[in-house]
Amino acid sequence: MKTSVLLWLLLAISVVSTHAQTRTVKGKVTDARDGQPIPLATIRIAGTNKGTTTDQQGNFSISLEPGQSLQVSSVGYSSVTVAMTGQTNVSVTLGTDQNVLSEYIATGYTNTNRRTRTSAVGEVTAEDLENKNYVDINQALQGQTPGVFVGGNSGMPGAIQTVRIRGIGSISAGSSPLYVMDGVIIDGRDLNAAGSLGVQSNDLLANLNPNDVETITVLKDASATALYGSRGANGVIVITTKKGKSGVSTIGINAQYGKTEMTRGHAELMTPAEALHYDRDLLAINGTSQADIDAQFPMSLLDNAFDWGKAGWRRGTNHVLGVTSSGGTEKAKYYASGGYEKVDGPMIGTGMKRYSVMSNVTSKVNNQIDLALNLNLSYTDYNSAGGGNFYSSPILGAFFVSPFQSPYKPDGSMYTGNETEFKAVSKNNFLYSYSRNSNKLNNFRGLGGLTVSYTFTDWLKISEKVNMDLVYGYAHLFTDPTTHDGYNSAEPLKSGDIFDQLVRNTTLTNQLSASGSIPLAKDHSLNYIAVMEYDRFNNISFGAEGIGLVSGNLKVLDVTSTPQDVNGNGTDYTFVSYLGQLNYNYKGRYTLNATYRNDGSSRFGVNKRFGNFYSVGASWILIDEPFMQSQKILSDLRLRGSYGLTGNADFDNFVATALYAYNTSYNGAPGNAPSTIGNKDLTWEKNKSSDIGLEAAVLNNRLKLTFDVYKRITNGLLMNTPVSSTSGFTQQQANVGRVQNKGIEAMLTSTNIKFNGFEWQTELNFSMNRNKILELYGGQDITGSISIQRVGYHVTSWYMARWAGVDPENGNPLWYTIDNKTTSSLNAANKVVAGNAEPRYIGSLTNRFSYKGIGLSFMFYGLTGNKVLNQTRAVSDADGVYFGYNYSKQQGQNYWRQPGDIAERPKPKKGGNNSASSVTSNRFLEDGKFLRLKDVTLSYNLPARWLKHAKITKAYVFATGTNLITWTGYTGWDPEQDITANETFRYPPSKTVSLGLNVNF
Template sequence: MNQRLLCFLFALTSLIGQSFAQNRQVSGRVTSASTGNAIGGVSVAVVGTSVATQTDAEGSYTLSVPTNSTISFSSVGFEAQRIPVDGRTVINVVLTDGTEALDEVVITGYARIQKKTFAGASSSVRMEDFSRQTVGSLDAALQAAAPGVSVVGQSGQPGTNAIVRIRGNGSINGGNAPLYILDGMEISAADFASMNSSDFASVDILKDAVSSAIYGSRGANGVIVLTSKKGSQGPIKFNYRSQFGFSNLPKDRLITMNSSQKIDYEMQRGNPYGWSDEEADSLRNVNFRWTDALLQKGKTQEHSIEAAGGGENSTYFGSLSYFDQDGVVKTTGLKRYTARVNLDGKKGSWRFGLNVSGGFSKMNRTVEGDTYTNTPLNAARWSNPYETDKIPGTDLWNQDRGGGPGNLISGQPNGAMELALDYNWRNQIKGLGTSYVEFHFPFLDGLYARTNWGIDYTQNENAIFNDPRTSGAQARNGSLQRNMDRNFRYTGTTSLNYSGKFEDHEITAGIFAEVVKNDYRRFGFTGYGFTNGFNNETGITAGSGTNTNYIPSVFGDGNQAGLLSYFAMANYGYKDKYYLNLVGRRDGSSRFGINRRYANFGSIGATWSISDEEFIKQVPVISNLQLRASYGSNGNAGDAEYPLPLFGRITYAGVSGWSPSEAGNPDLTWEISKTTNVGVNFGLWQNRIFGSVDVYNRETSNLFYNIPVDPASSGFTTILGNSGTMTNSGVEVDLSVDVIRNNDLKWTIGGNFTYNKNRIKSLPQDSLVQGITILAEGHALNSYFLVNYAGVNPENGNAQYYDLDGNIVEGTAYNASYKVIQGTSDAPYFGGVFTSFSYKGFDFAAQASFFIGRKLFNNDMVNLTHPQYYWDNLSVDMLNEWQNPGDITNVPRPGTSGGNAFQQETTRYLENANFWRLRNVTIGYNLPASVLDKAKIRSLRVFVQGQNWLTATKYKNYDPELVTNGAHSGAVYPTMVQTTFGVNIGF
């Protein structure tokens, strides 16, 4: 879209807004007490309603409000104020520099609530910190941003969403991801690759029951509420943002052998390839770096333009963005295009709004998270260093030289060849639209009705192609898997709300009715026989009865689900010191049988503003002190369809038919989480030191669990039911200190810390072993279950282990019954620290994250230290194998005779995965207005920012953060170390 078309779009929306009739208004200007300068971007909201705006660059605002309402003014770095209107039409406000989180607005998705009046445990993410980071999926930017929120990556592939947990895991089979709400609509984290994070104005994280109980059956795992940017009154303003940068591979702590080391090791193991002395000497000097053939320096560029403005009765905001990021693995990357238009208007007692956004993204991916030899990410380590990707001096792939087509001499697939010839991509189309109509009743100030409706449409198109020349693809001359899925969700919420203040009493209340409907469909096929040179559908050979090798496979499925809810919320305040929050909700879900379809949820919370008591006002050191307490319940409905048995397609003797694929359970119902929370907000010495402390206990009952049943009755060995209890209890601390705070210089340091203790309280089957993990009462989810490794017997080189009594036994006496619970992959201690510094036009900010008490099973190390895998490359640790009696080493002799069989399910491969990471660093400079005025530019900022520049850990791999099913299972795409340079221009 060119600039002319963009200008036309915003001019059109402005004309539409100007058509609304004038209404009674309050206007004014907001300035800083310390400098007297105007403050732009201040949140101006009518307490207890959704009516809000922001000040423009000159600090001016205009807002239509009821006569007896109260307006809140809040901005980062200033103490918020609440001012009664009392019939005035002009209210100028002076904000005092101070805390950035003591009295701000909390957005729950259904209402804006002053934090002073709110008993819930919530965190608001600073948008300037959030928008600094150049990420393909915006949830990755939440790491270390708030206490109680654990964010770890599951892949470094551009656009892949992170694993986010709020106050731990609360379910075994029902899902633990939080609920994401954008402008009142539920969205999925998997769709963030097609959304522009710069479009968001606020991110609020709701953690306890009084915060999230209003979402009832969807809020058990916490709620992350995002709101998009709005326009502001005044002339149209444009902002352009651009970034360019590069990314590199992080440090690899799992070192493999070079050519000389590997040849010497092979000779020690009997020269399996039969190298002559001349061949061996030649190969020792090759030292080919497979990482150079498979990996690259990635590049990133981002461009976005925003426009905002409005008149007395309408405001508008629009944006366009382009994001292009190459991954550190060749051929991988993300391209994204997004557009957004937000309109808000008013006429008399009516309010209108429309938010529309669209996005398109293309992710080029590579296979990861497995241990297959044809995965390029595995080949980077497993391929021998004396072999090359191409025949030296040619452009021909090195293959079929003893190992077969597509293979190296070792029989290992040529990973570089597969990465270049195969492809794996996903195209996503994302559309979001929300609209609202609001009517303020003229006969009673503070009473209004609102209806909000929105749609969320996601369409994914996927393709995975295996070239017929690559290893393992020759049997059917290659394959192409294509599939398409789409998900359509609509949400409608209608409410009647009231907000009023009578002498010492303040009441905000609302009753709501809501419907959510979701429709999902998927279909696809896998075709074979690429013999005509094409690598798309044109290349597929049609299968037949006489050519069965090329008969394609097809698949498809879908589901529908609906949720009907009625709920109410009420907040009561007395003398601006005592507050009570109440929420009640009843949900009915199609996911459950008719007998268990409805459930009730609710919460109660109370807040005492102690610092407003006369006896505390006499203590000058205390600027703010609030005590909060809450208790309530939420639900978790999971993702599958449970009431009736599910059937799937089956073929027997060439005949297609139906077969039960999942047993139904009409008595299945919600998992129920009940949370108790006690918290304190505090500010000291004029809020130079401020923060909060929360203590919580969350208990989840009616866990979704596969309960064993007699297969003779149904053919199934288990049926999904409700049984078991799990708890999460912990402490959250958030602290900030303004070390220096004056007109030109400000320095702030702070951080957050979380301790979360996860425990399975009861199960129908205690100590259920699942590979290397165990579900056991009294222990955490994702607990490891392994035999303790005791090293190597220096006399004979045999591996040694501990039995259950702590005695050392040799491999001849190894028994899997010696397994004991070892720890968990979920860190019980985590958090972050930050600092920000500004002097006149210069600014500096840095943020680090940490995870403590975390263990990971290093499956990459298993494959690189297995003594029978010596045909391929190995870890340098294998150079320390036991050789002679008296050798002191941790690596057993390679033979299996004498009971020295290789055992991998031991603590030999369980490693300390604690880490500290310098998550983000930003250095910027804002050019002074005296320079910009000459060029007629409103603002200009240049900056450089880095991500993941430094990681401190003892874990032997690229990244201690990335996990797959609780353990590194091989082929994990490393996190990128990134540096970008950027500019922000306002005009």
């Protein structure tokens, strides 16, 4: 009995003692940058599986025993360990670390481990896209990752962007990258429903809402792009959309309003007074009597002066409104969003509106079955430059109207341009044309997919993915019968024009894949993926045109009196592919990667329809080697290299096929005739590339460097080659020629200061690419009027006569001959390679500052090593070619007036001076280098104590500016060009300043 009582007493003492030692610890986890709470952070007792998570306010509570410590972590933050020495309340701050934002990088078919990868990739995250003025996903890539060139052929909202990764790899085939979204290839082309009839080209990627993007990964070398075989030669851009996360549901609202205007102001025209002086001086220089000068250009002309340079431009606006909802459990997660964006461009009549909804839902049915359903719908409405001819645009039209011509009649109404007294080269009053004509393009895009996965074991997972990308486009081009473009003076009843066209693009994708991790001996791991894929693209289009409108208020084809044209077309292609990838790792330090893909395409000749593509890659994490553990300088050191073969299939769908034209006739009867000879052996352009990369860090990752050296050679260029005329043709498409790109890329990131809540980070990107043609058919040059492809030179080489200035004796233009003498005859001048359009060097510098909820970031972007053809100046600074109309200010500066003058510009004459303004000489070829303050963002996170009573988890306000300041010697509208660098009255990029608010509940 005594023993029993003693045992119960000891047990009671033990329980009391245990309770005395165990204590409850409460705490809060916040962001080191802004002090905001971090919800759903993981709190774990070190060395155990016990833990909890923070609530929406960042608070947690957990029981601890003496000697235990806490490990605190959250996605996107560096983990910390907190030693507990008896305290019952603790505050934990987590700092971000770019290396821990995600352990894996999305490559489309699979994810690759960030640390052990063998490939060269660049990445843009949702944080980089946040609060920016990007209409198009492509715009977000500019300056964010080395080796990527982004330039628009127009600054119009939604206009197509030119993207090149590691240079230009072809002469006649496409050089644009492949686009992949959530593992499926999507349509990233230009959808120009009206083709050459005038509807502005637009970028299909502008249909996607940048706020729905989680990451954009740029795949550059063969180790990454070989997964895409015949379509990977030009690089791959992988877009991953946002997904739901388990935990408390969140609702987010973002709103933004801003103003937009031209980056460098309107066209710098002479003032009417300056233009009048120039016109009078030109006549005097050429011997016109003073009486005739006074009669032709009296000073009274200034009474009717008008500034056409400012006309047609405005300060536009942009509006953004978005709503998101996300959440879920371990079994099911969801993300949904709705967005609206309206941008009014700085040119009158131009802009876009986009409506978008998106949802991503994932469900874990049981331990084996996973489902994923994604849907992305958008409708985009574009207003482009108004209908009618080119002179209807303010960009060109301002130069072709008299500075002494008002757009308004004495009674206040507008001139239509048809009046005899209206003074304009093309008789166009573009202000009236813009008020009456219209040029619209409406797009609907639906992207949807379903993925079903069944996991048998860790080494076998089977997935089936079905996806559809559906695009509908409707183009409407209306020319009012009262405008000069629309009025038919010979047959007034046929005045006015309406053109409508419908286009539908459908891409169906079916993927069946097997993946897993094969169990091996200790320290060895082997992952694999095998995929069978089927892609089918189909396009159909239908268009009709009618003329003859009784009224400009009726804008439907049915009311036109005379049918003008009916057209219809269709095309399709198919790809069937088999691919596999193995990834072997030993001890977490040594990685080998091998990829193989077999592609079959309907685009190519029946004899060469299938092709094989491959890559091999290796990486070595030197910092983990035992011999590196004693050093204290380096905190990271990795080497990687790759080599592989990819292809370029960006050709016309029927380039290899012998075609017949059915729009021919004989003796009035319909018929057909051969139109192309075809080539049964035509196949892909093949790209062999190699890459060596180094990644290093010092000072505990405060300073990090990524450096790559690459070389890629494209073989079998698609080019025209001569054939015997007995075939009925003179040339045939064949695979001949080689192009080389080689260069270096570097990214340097540093944490300059991190102290007491203040942090300053810097990121420097730099790339250099050298392009050279290695081989052409027969070694023969391919020449155009101003360009050339020649062995040993750049693909985008300019080919022009050399401008030698002005003859001081007579004011005539001069050019150099082949023996470096001068001539006043352009035809006698010698043409030479005068530079290239593609920039050689591209770089950016970004700084980010944060302190107690205040954030400031700014990025400078620039490029050099290219020449831009300023065709705008060739018209506006043309020595009197367009006498009596508007001139640029340059035309009035330093021109020849009398013998002995050392002048920059020739003697001005009516109709010009001996072809001096011809663009076939390099007079108007200018240095294209520039530096631009690309982006500035200032934000403030509202303190949590202000928000908790409103049940708001996070809220911040921000101001952001894009393209704010530009430094350049270029004299055209704007130095930023597409890859052709040929500015012909191009719509310039816009400068935008916005204010915004983001709130999360």
